[in-house]
Amino acid sequence: MAKNLTPSVIKLFSLYKDLPITHVLLLLLCVTLTWASLDILNSIDAVKNHESKTKEISINLNSENKSLQPELVWISQKINNGDNLSTVFERVNLNALDLIRLINATKIANLNNVFPGEKLLFGLTSAKSLQEFHYIKSKTERYIFKRVIDQYQVEHRIAKPDKIVNYRHVVIQDSLYLAGKKAQLSDQIIMEIVNIFGWDIDFVFDIRPGDTFTVLFEENFVDGEKLPDEKVIAASFNLKNNEIIALRYQNSSGLVGYFTPQGINMKKAFLRAPLDIFKISSGFNLRRKHPIHKKIKAHRGVDYAAPVGTSVYASGDGKVVDAGFNRFNGNYVFIEHGGIYQTKYLHLNKLFVKRGDKVLQRQTIGTVGSTGYSTGPHLHYEFLVNGVHRNPRTVSLPKAEPLSGQTRASFQESTKDLIEKLRKNKQSRLEN
Numbered sequence: 075m076a077k078n079l080t081p082s083v084i085k086l087f088s089l090y091k092d093l094p095i096t097h098v099l100l101l102l103l104c105v106t107l108t109w110a111s112l113d114i115l116n117s118i119d120a121v122k123n124h125e126s127k128t129k130e131i132s133i134n135l136n137s138e139n140k141s142l143q144p145e146l147v148w149i150s151q152k153i154n155n156g157d158n159l160s161t162v163f164e165r166v167n168l169n170a171l172d173l174i175r176l177i178n179a180t181k182i183a184n185l186n187n188v189f190p191g192e193k194l195l196f197g198l199t200s201a202k203s204l205q206e207f208h209y210i211k212s213k214t215e216r217y218i219f220k221r222v223i224d225q226y227q228v229e230h231r232i233a234k235p236d237k238i239v240n241y242r243h244v245v246i247q248d249s250l251y252l253a254g255k256k257a258q259l260s261d262q263i264i265m266e267i268v269n270i271f272g273w274d275i276d277f278v279f280d281i282r283p284g285d286t287f288t289v290l291f292e293e294n295f296v297d298g299e300k301l302p303d304e305k306v307i308a309a310s311f312n313l314k315n316n317e318i319i320a321l322r323y324q325n326s327s328g329l330v331g332y333f334t335p336q337g338i339n340m341k342k343a344f345l346r347a348p349l350d351i352f353k354i355s356s357g358f359n360l361r362r363k364h365p366i367h368k369k370i371k372a373h374r375g376v377d378y379a380a381p382v383g384t385s386v387y388a389s390g391d392g393k394v395v396d397a398g399f400n401r402f403n404g405n406y407v408f409i410e411h412g413g414i415y416q417t418k419y420l421h422l423n424k425l426f427v428k429r430g431d432k433v434l435q436r437q438t439i440g441t442v443g444s445t446g447y448s449t450g451p452h453l454h455y456e457f458l459v460n461g462v463h464r465n466p467r468t469v470s471l472p473k474a475e476p477l478s479g480q481t482r483a484s485f486q487e488s489t490k491d492l493i494e495k496l497r498k499n500k501q502s503r504l505e506n
C-alpha cells in the first residue's frame with residue numbers, strides 16, 4: 075500500500091512502522107487535518123488584517139452553514155464564559171446600534187441571555203454592515219435575523235433530525251465497557267445498558283467472558299451530522315443461562331421506562347451492585363479473582379474491589395438510620411428501606427450523608443475506601459430482610475406489577491416489532 079503514498083509520507087510511515095496500522099492512519103489523518111486547518115487559519119488571517127485587529131475570529135466551514143449567502147463575509151463566534159452579546163459585538167468590531175436593532179427585533183429569542191457554548195454567525199456586506207445574523211442555540215435550533223432597510227426580521231428555525239435505528243451484538247471478553255467500546259458504542263449507550271439492567275444484573279459478579287448483549291439504539295442526524303443524543307430502544311442481555319429483554323416504552327402521559335416483554339418494569343426497589351460499575355468495569359478483569367473476597371470467612375456481605383473514590387450508591391430509596399465511624403466498619407452508612415429491608419455500606423473513604431437523611435436510589439452516599447478492618451480498597455455491602463442477613467446477589471425481591479389494561483395493550487402494540495428486530499439482529503450475527 076506504500077506505493078501510492080508520497081515520499082514524505084513514506085518517511086513518516088517508516089518512522090512509525092512499529093505502530094499498528096490504525097495508529098499510523100490516525101497520525102496521517104491528524105497531519106492532514108493540521109494542514110487543512112493551517113490553510114483555513116491563513117485565510118482567516120487575511121480577513122483579520124483586512125477587517126480589523128480583533129482576535130478569535132474564525133470562519134465556520136462545516137455543513138450546518140452551507141446554505142449561507144456566499145456574497146456576504148461570514149464570521150463565526152462562540153459564546154464563552156462571561157460573554158454577553160455586547161462583548162462579542164466589540165470583539166468583531168460591530169456597531170452597537172445594530173446590536174440594539176437586533177435585540178429590539180424579537181422577544182422570542184432572548185439575546186440578553188446567551189449561554190456559553192452557543193454560537194453566533196455574522197454575515198457582513200463589503201461595507202462591513204451587518205446584513206444577516208444567526209443566533210445558534212444548538213445543532214437543531216437557530217434564530218436568523220435578516221436586515222430589511224434599518225430593521226431586522228427574525229425567523230426561528232428548528233431542524234427535525236433524521237432518526238436512524240442502529241444495532242450491535244456484543245460479545246463480552248474482558249469487561250462490559252471494553253466490549254462496548256470495541257463495538258463502537260458511545261459511553262452514553264453503554265451507561266444506559268448498565269442502568270437498564272442494573273436492577274437484575276450485578277455487573278461486577280454476574281458477567282462471564284462469552285456473555286453477550288444486543289442493543290437497538292436510535293441516533294439523530296442533522297445535515298448528515300450526528301447529534302450527541304442517542305437512546306436505547308431495546309436490548310437483550312444474555313447471561314450464561316438467562317436472557318433478559320428490555321423494551322423502551324413511553325406511555326400516553328410521556329413517561330418513559332424500560333419493560334420486559336411481559337410488561338414488567340425493569341426498575342426495581344434495589345440495585346444489584348450499589349456502586350459506579352463504570353469505574354470498575356473499565357479496568358476490571360473478569361478472569362482474575364480479587365483477594366479480599368476469598369480471605370474473610372463467615373462473611374455476611376458482598377465485597378466489591380474498586381478504586382478508592384469510586385461512587386457508592388444507595389441501592390434503594392430510604393432513610394439513613396446510622397452513619398459514622400468505628401474501628402471495624404471504618405466509615406459506614408446504614409439505610410432503612412420501608413421497615414423490612416436494611417442495607418449497609420462499610421469501609422468508605424468519604425461519607426456524603428448523615429443520620430436522618432432521606433436518600434434516593436442511585437444517590438451517591440459516599441466513596442469506596444479502605445477504612446476500618448479492611449485489607450484493600452473495597453465496598454463491603456450487606457442486605458438484611460427483617461433483620462436477617464441475606465445474600466444481596468441472590469435474594470428475591472418483590473416484583474412490580476406488570477402493565478395492565480389499556481396501557482398493556484398499547485405497550486404490546488408499540489413494542490412487538492422490537493422483539494422481532496432484536497431476535498433477527500442477534501440471529502444474523504450468529505450466522506456470520
Ligand SMILES: [Zn+2]
Pocket residue numbers: 370373375376377453454455
Ligand atoms: Zn466484606
